[in-house]
Amino acid sequence: MNDQNAYLVQTDTIDCDHEGIVAKAGELTRGCTSANEKALRLFTFVRDAIPYNLYMISVFKEDFRASRILEWGKGYCVQKAVLLAALARAAGIPSRLAFARIRNHKVPEKVARLMGTNVFPRHGYTQLLLDDAWVSVAPTFDSALCVKIGVPVVGWDGLSDAVLPSRDLNGDAYIEYVEKFGTFADLPFDWIVAETSKRVGTDKRPWLTKEDVLKG
Secondary structure: OOHHHHOOOOOOOOOOOOHHHHHHHHHHHOOOOOHHHHHHHHHHHHHHHOOEOHHHOOOOHHHHOHHHHHHHOOEOHHHHHHHHHHHHHHOOOOEEEEEEEEEEOOOOHHHHHHHOOOEEEEEEEEEEEEOOEEEEEOOOOOHHHHHHHOOOOOOOOOOOOEOOOOEOOOOOEOEEEEEEEEEEOOOOHHHHHHHHHHHHOOOOOOOOOHHHHHHO
16 A cells, blocks of 8 residues: 555544545535645535534544544544544545644633643644645634634635644734644544543543533
């Protein structure tokens, strides 16, 4: 398998051959005339149609499967990155996952208490191979949430990197990239869970309803 094929094949979580993923990728990219146009449509869909929800964090591998995230219609950064990677592969665009340790200076107090910190040790985003170059894109926060909390929406031109902004709309500190890790053709599940389980426990599943959140 050559390097490019490694970023086009199905994995346990990046299930790009799943009928739901294939159908959604086809629907979203219908009429596109370039890979960049396809990528932009897929990115915009994952950013806005799959709202960010931190309570979807899980320590179970099946809860990171792209088809499951598409069905649930919400997710946190890693799940959304996996979904975008799967949709891209289904559309013939090589994709991989990238990770960083970030500090969110605007994290809600309730979440900071839950996590015990405002540092997120395994922030996930997606890299797409376009015009023979890897481009980093973060579909993490949906536009509605960005407007609500007063931060820039991560826009993308389909060409250059589009990562989380360092400043909010008032110019105050927002996202700080503390450390960038490597890239992965598949989700490095054990590596992620080894860190996140320290903060959410070893039995955390997605909280799909308000009742789950209240119980948590």
